[in-house]
Amino acid sequence: MEAPALEAPAVQMPVAPPTIVISEVAAPPQPLPPTPTLLLGDWLLTHDLPQRIKPPALDLSQLKFVPTLPAQQVEAARQRGSLSEVLLDRVWVCPQCRALPSFRPACPCFGSGGVERDRMLHHFACAFVGSTGEFQVSDEGLACPKCCTQRLMVGTDCEYLDGPWRCTDCDWNTAELEIVGHCLKCGFRFPAQQAVLEDLVGHHVA
Template identity: 30%
Template structure:
């Protein structure tokens, strides 16, 4: 028996002790290196698509990005096993044929993923819906959607083990609105209003011309004439002479004092006690004032009990897209005799145009303000529930004129917005029966 064959037998022994009693089926990303095909062929069987136990990651390019591995590799319900040892948190486990501790780690992750997949309701094991894929991956992997600062991308944040931030954050935000994810604050960043990059250089700037070419100088206060000016304006060789009254200053504490510092602009010679804060975008070189850059909060996310119940098939069998809060209300109304309720669905025909013109933040702010306006106007009459692509209004006593009233209410609420959403309302469902 060759040394390689003996090593493979040792690995199989460790795997069996960890519960991996079958030969794992794997697919490679991006490809299997030629020099590994024989040995790894003894350890793993090849598989296509998601009909596998794991994904083996073996990218030999040391410079390639890691934040978007899952965008290309897919297989969110499969563990990603790092063969080269450079993926770190971006993989679920590392496997080194010469490092025995990694053998059991790999086995435990493969077995753990399979056991969790078996707990999923059948409809969620091979789902193609991005939001359900994300929930299922969080459940199967046992990982929260934990954000990490990552300056190599314009978003300046990534979520190791998941899709890239540009893909995963909008999905996670909608799932949080539906009550399926719980948000935890991570950080607050500033975003370029031109290219939406968050890689901004903060700097002190002249309030007059916004130049960053500032120098710091001491201030002198002349008691007799009340002059308060930079020291360099008093300096005449070794002497201090007031530029306002031309008297020489001789005694510190009697003729003058030094109350602090000022900043002098080398570009326009303006003097200021406090410089302004400005930003320069490192991606598009746009310059903006401190209050002009948009503030963006970034979060980590974790599964709620409602999400676990949904994934395990224990949740109410209602429309999968409905927010959890609305599902609960529907279940309550269906169990109440003599109640006639209506659900109105609002979708935004202007969403894509608004995002293309002003960015996703402008859309979210406009939608949230519309929801706030509706909630204020519906207080005591109905409730508002936000889903991934729509907003729902539940009216518990739905009368004949209710639809026309809701359309008028929606129009008045949208007219208050700076950025229009082109909101469209339809009656999605009538619940219960009319009262006698």
């Protein structure tokens, strides 16, 4: 039998890749530096100060006090000797970024303000003190879990007491809360004693 003639292998024509249409992508717009929103510190001018004194303003995007007059103008006036500076007030600021914090009673562990106080009940007759949940054992009202007296009346048989504070963030239990600063800009939490005291100075150019 004659061997079949070898056919020349079919030449695979390269398939042209599908044309990909790249739509022209516009360059992303360069973000403009944010325009500071200034809250003028007129409330700082309390004690009959002359109106020409420019109090600092609160930059709401930075939560920092900034001078109202341009820095160059202040510096030029300082060099001419025609600048007066008046201490108007002081503020506590964040030790990390110098923005304004809030100060609140908080968990001494991590400084969370999410704290709740448990209510306790004190049974006069047997002196037992426990959480309100421990007393609510019967349908007929409060019953003391220690001496098993039923139908306790608040005020007559027992009284409410303030229990320890409990942190809803870390479950820490504490009798006393601490005053903790919480920076409204960078979120840093710190003991109130670590806050930095900053001068609020008004400027006047003669």
